[in-house]
Every structure is written in structure tokens, then in C-alpha cells.
Amino acid sequence: MTTSNHRGLTRRELLSRSLVAGGSFLVGSSWITSGSAAWAVEVTALKPETMATLVQMARDIYPHDRLRDEFYVVAVKGHDTAEQAPMVEEGIAALDGAARGKGHSGYLGVGWEADRVEILRAMEESAFFQTIRAGLVTGLYNQKEVWPLFGYEGESYSQGGYINRGFNDINWL
């Protein structure tokens, strides 16, 4: 995971340095952090505000309330490259524009998930949306740290399989 909660900054410093509070994120000059400052991620090619919006968009595409933001940050961090930045900046700008068209300050200013989803539905055929969504299928669900939160146990060979560990232990039938 590329996030960290130290980088020499205390929570108070992180909060005091944040430029923008958008959604549940605090955005700095080259980083975003959670509102609790439990983690922060450095943003290199994208504008930090763009990354914050992208993370919210990722959660709105595949919303799992049991998953903390860090997992979504990791899932979209691969788009923070010089090569992809123009496409992402343009896409997020369109997302913000659509939100403003509905009277919001921007995508992160839309309070209800259903209202954000309505904005996303209108652009779901776009190459930008499809790139982000397709990337999330592996970017989010192939994180081994996510698996236990769904109960999924991954490989079992190293433990000798389930032959003595509950392959048929269903007890409610």
C-alpha cells in the first residue's frame, strides 16, 4: 500500500496543511488524506483534488461500506501517472462539470450517493468511466488485504487444503 500516516507529519500538521476539504478527504499540495488523517497518499501526476474525486468515484462505482478508503486509494493509484493524467483530469473535470450543472459545487460536493450515481450513470458509456471501472475490477478485488473483509480465504494449499479444516462444515441446512 502506498499510503502512510507518518511522512514526518502529525495529524494536527496534516489537518492544518490541508488546502481543501472535499467529501471525506483533506487535500494538500501533493497529497490527500482521510478526514481522520489515519492515512495519506502522495499524488504525483494528478492534481490532489482530482485524486480525491477519483477515490470517491471509485467508491461510488463499487460501494462497499465495510471497506475503508485506503483500499479504493490503492485501487485507483495506478492512474496517477503522467501517461494517464490528461485522460483522468479531463474525465474528472467532466464529472465536476456535470455536478455543477445540477447545482453542486463539484462532484465531491454532492451529498447523497444516489445523486452522485445519477451523474455517473449519465457518463457510464464514456471511455473514461469504462477505464476506471474496468481497472477497479482487479484493482479493488484482487487486493489480498480486501479478501478477509468478504470472508474469502484465498489459497489453502499451504495449510493442507480443507480436508481437515471444514470443507463440509455447513451446520444450518
Add this chain to the structure above:
Amino acid sequence: MVAKYDLSDDSVVVIIGTGAGGGTLANELAQKGIKVVSLEAGGRYLPQDFINDEWESFGQLAWLDKRTTSGDWRVARDFSGLPAWIVKAVGGTTTHWAGASLRFQEHEWKTLTHYGRVDGANLLDWPIDAAEMEPWYALAETKMGVTRTGGRPGLPGNSNFLVLEKGAKSLGYQDVHTGNMAINSIEYDGRMSCQQTGFCFQGCKWGAKWSTAYTEIPLGEETGFLEVRERSHVARIEHDAQGKVTAVVYFDADGQEQRQAARIVAVAGNSIESPRLLLNSASSMFPDGLANSSGQVGRNYMRHVTGSVYGVFDKPVRMWRGTTMAGIVRDEARHDPARGFVGGFELETLSLGLPFMAAFLNPGAWGREFTSALDNYENMAGMWIVGEDMPQETNRITVNSDDVDQFGLPTPNVNFDDHPNDVAMRNYAYAKGAEIYRAVGATQAYPTPPYPSTHNLGTNRMSENPRDGVVNRWGQTHDIPNLFVSDGSQFTTGAAENPTLTIVALAIRQADHIAREMAAGTI
């Protein structure tokens, strides 16, 4: 001692592919003392190399060479470059298969006779029947150690099976059990028994599942008559002025073009690559491709009527634990047109890990409806529908004239439209699957669309009359006596059963025929 043959040795049988058909044929011929060169496009991976991680394993084993798709099937929309989920490795798709080993039902050898003409379908009777195949099936079952045959016990049922069994029996289904599986329920043939590890699709790390990679291939090599050349991608088959095949041209592991002379060539590259190879071998004598005087090469592509049903319960099932496909309901496999379609289907247990569930549950879907399904992953049970699909002439493999692969060879296109019979069967099966799970308390049931095809069949079909198909009753091409087809592409029709057992039985029988004809000097 592993054999090593000279490229100019024109006394060898060259087999293209090392999966269920090609791998079995190679060993069977080698056991008879016949010289064999097996050309395999993929590398060699053994149980210690297999990776129990879905995406990583996919990267290791899957055939990912460029392919295109067309037609109204949903795979063409969701996975346009991946029509099939099959394997490029020594052992072919027997590394990936789940082990279900079912014989065809008697009527399924003669569908035109039993079903009658079906509009838009190219039904045809096989030139062979259940009685003729019975001893070959028995040999295949013994070779593969199929459970519940030959006195071998069944596998124990995992939780996913117990859910299926209880639901199915409460609906009155009778023929419900843990399947006829080429996965050892007891130690057999020097291989250990199933450890209920899951990840059957990623290669069995215990070697409990039969795969030519570590059964037929090393057994053949031990005879000293079989040479396997891995990472050897065949480009074309050559012939002489008399129209007999003489050599196979391939790119070796270093990308160098090589030419192996041959007395006999057997094609076993699965139902996309095998017709592609025949089409790409077109010459002035055979301008439409080898063995294609019927025009049937590449046609009648079948993939089974598939689909999955995942049921969600209020308590955990943990379907990923244990043997993936050791559970079956066979009652619907019968032919009973009163249901609104011809042919039948099997229901078999299935599970995907979380990463593949996310990719395949409802490709392209997003939002809370989708994620609420995944949120219940631990409480899911899963089953797979495997039913007979209709052969259609327009469902076919063609080669793209304007698109080439890494070797400069025209890439294959897979065109597939569902037949109305396929759609009717799938919808009926979805409803039955949901009923089974609801009978044991499912709160949701998801009718999941077909995955990229693992059962690819029919593109070099077997026929009595050379006008109707590509190969005769021995898998020998009607047009070229020393050219054989040894994989599932020779299927005349697909039946409701997982095809591997039948491919293996046909390969054993074909080896017998080839040896006999070689001895008689007729080929």
C-alpha cells in the same frame, strides 16, 4: 529415456497439442512403440508450479494470444478478445478442467434421429454410437481414475454440494451426487487423493486431478518413443503433390521457424486453434484450407449452453472450500421436449474466488446492486449449467485476413449467436437453479451469464458422409488419409456432458486405429 527425433525423420507421427486429445493420443501411440513428436505451444508447468491465485494463475496458464469475436453472445461484448478460457501449456486445458467425467447418453450420439430437424440447427448423427464407445469409455475411466466407476468411491461432498443436494432433493430430483470425477477419491495410479483445497481451475497442486501434464505425457516420455517440444507454435501443415501431409512448420521457443517431417499428423489444438490451423494451411491444391472439401472446417462451433446460478443465504456457505465441481444434478440431462427445448442439461457445483466473482458475476455491472451481491460472497452457493447447444453452420471460426499474431499468422475470429433452443434451455435452467436454492432458503439468486468458453467443440465435425463433415468415424480427415483430428473439434454434436472423458475415449480408440493402419501399411 526421452526420445529425440531428427527434423527430417519422416517416420514420426506429429501431434499438435498435448491436452486431453493430443496428450492421450501421444501416450497411447508411444505405448505401442510408435514414434511421436508432440508440438505444444505452451510451456511445461507441474503441480509445484501451479499458483493458487486466480489472476496470477490466469496469467501463467491461459491462452492469451490475440483472438477476435463477433455475434450476439454476451462474451463478445464483455470479453471481446477472450472468447475462450483455455490453456496454453503442456497438458493443455486438462490443467484447468474441473474433472467432471460423464459419458454421453445413448440418444446424444444420434440427435438428428431423436430430436428431428430443428430450424437453424445443423444436427447430424454421429457415425458411432454408445455401444461402440462403451469399451473405450471404460478404458478412459480407468486411465483417469473416474470416481463412481470401476468400483472407485465417490468424493465427499463439500458445503457447496450439500446445499445443492438438499435443495435438489427437496424439489424431487433423484440423480444427485458428487459426480463422476477424474479426481482421486482415494490414492490411485501413483497420485494422491483430493485434499479439498479448491482451486481446481488453477491446476491441482496435489496432482489428485487427472491431467495429461503429469500423467500421459511423462508416461509417454518414459517409453522412449515420445518427444515433446514445448513452446513450439505450429504455423501450418504442408502436403505433397499427391495431397498427403508431409510436414509441420512451427516456430520454436526461440521464435525460429522449423519444419518437422511427418508420416502422420494429428491436430489437437482445441476447437479454435485446430480449424484455424487447417484454414491457415491453405495451398493451391487446397485453397479453402486442408480437409475442407465439405466447407465444414471451422463451422458448427459449439460451446455448451452455459450459465451459472449463485444463491445467497443468510448464513455462510464458503463455497470455495473443497473440490470445485464435485456435485451434480443429472435429472434434467434427459431429452424431453415438453420443457420447450430439445436436449438436456446438467447442473454442477461451481465456485469462483472473490477476484473472479467480481469479474464474472455480471460483467460491466456496477453500483450498489452489484456490490451487495459481492458483500454476501461468503454466504453464496454456486452451480454451473452445462447443456447441449445447437450446432449452427454460421457459428464458426474464421481467420482474419487483416490481422496477424506475434508470428505473423492470421488470427482467429469466433462468431457465435445463441440458437433459440439455447436461449430456451438456459432460461429454463436458470429458473430451476434458482428454485433449488430457494428451496433451502436462498434470499437471492443470480442468473449469471456464460463465461468465456472452456468447452469449445465441433469445428471439424465427424460425419459418415464426406459431404457433411471433416473427419470420419476415426477422426481421420475425409480428404487426407494421413491427417487426423484428435480433440473436441471432431464432435458432431456436443451432448449435455462435460466433453473431456469423450475426447479421451476417442483418442484411445483413435490410437488403436492409427496403430492398426500403420501396421497394415495403409497410412
